[in-house]
Amino acid sequence: xxxxxxxxxxxxxxxxxxxxxxxxxxxxxxxxxxxxxxxxxxxxxxxxxxxxxxxxxxxxxxxxxxxxxxxxxxxxxxxxxxxxxxxxxxxxxxxxxxxxxxxxxxxxxxxxxxxxxxxxxxxxxxxxxxxxxxxxxxxxxxxxxxxxxxxxxxxxxxxxxxxxx
Numbered sequence: 517x518x519x520x521x522x523x524x525x526x527x528x529x530x531x532x533x534x535x536x537x538x539x540x541x542x543x544x545x546x547x548x549x550x551x552x553x554x555x556x557x558x559x560x561x562x563x564x565x566x567x568x569x570x571x572x573x574x575x576x577x578x579x580x581x582x583x584x585x586x587x588x589x590x591x592x593x594x595x596x597x598x599x600x601x602x603x604x605x606x607x608x609x610x611x612x613x614x615x616x617x618x619x620x621x622x623x624x625x626x627x628x629x630x631x632x633x634x635x636x637x638x639x640x641x642x643x644x645x646x647x648x649x650x651x652x653x654x655x656x657x658x659x660x661x662x663x664x665x666x667x668x669x670x671x672x673x674x675x676x677x678x679x680x681x
Contacts (some may be wrong), residue, residue: 527607528601531660532653539651539662540592540618544586548577556654556661566645566669573662587643589623594649610655620645624672645672 535554542551555561555573562570569579583589597616602609621644647669654663 525540525601526600528608528612528655528660532599532601532614533597535653535660535662536594536597536614536616536651539665540594543580543584544592546581548581551577551580553554554574554662556656556663559662560664562664562666564667566667566672586624587622591621607654609610611636612653612660614649614651614653616649616651618645618647618649623643643672643674646670 538550539554541547542554545548552564552574559573560571560620561573561576563580564570565574568583569576595618601612621642623642650664650666650668652663653660664677
C-alpha cells in the first residue's frame with residue numbers, strides 16, 4: 517500500500533468514529549435532528565432487543581424522543597469499537613461495519629411533593645443497560661452515514677445490579 521492509501525484509511529476510521537460518537541451524543545442530548553442527520557436517506561434502526569421498535573431512522577427518532585423523556589439524565593458510553601472498512605484490493609471501499617459495546621446509565625426523574633407540598637424534585641433509582649451495537653455505514657456525498665444500527669441488549673438493571681436481558 518502507498519502512504520496515500522494508508523492516510524485515506526486512517527481518515528475514514530476517524531470519520532466513522534466521529535459518526536458513532538455523534539450517535540451517542542445525539543441520543544444523550546435529545547438532539548433528534550442530529551440523530552436523523554447521522555443516517556443515510558434509507559437508514560434504519562432496530563431497538564427491539566431492548567424492548568423498542570425497528571424502522572426508518574426518522575420514525576425511530578420520533579419514538580426515542582417520546583421514550584427518552586422518561587429518562588432526562590442519560591449518558592451512553594460506546595467502547596471496544598471494532599471497525600471493518602470494505603477493502604477493494606488495498607483501497608478503502610464505501611461500506612463499513614462497526615461492532616461496539618455500550619454501557620448506558622439512565623435516571624428516571626419525577627417531581628414529588630415534600631411534607632409541606634413544596635414540590636421538591638426527587639430522583640428515582642438509576643438504571644443501567646449494557647450490550648453491543650452493530651452498525652453498518654455507507655460513504656455518501658456528505659461523508660460517512662449510518663445505514664443500519666441494531667441494538668443487542670445483553671443485560672439491564674438498577675445501578676449496582678446486573679440482570680440478564
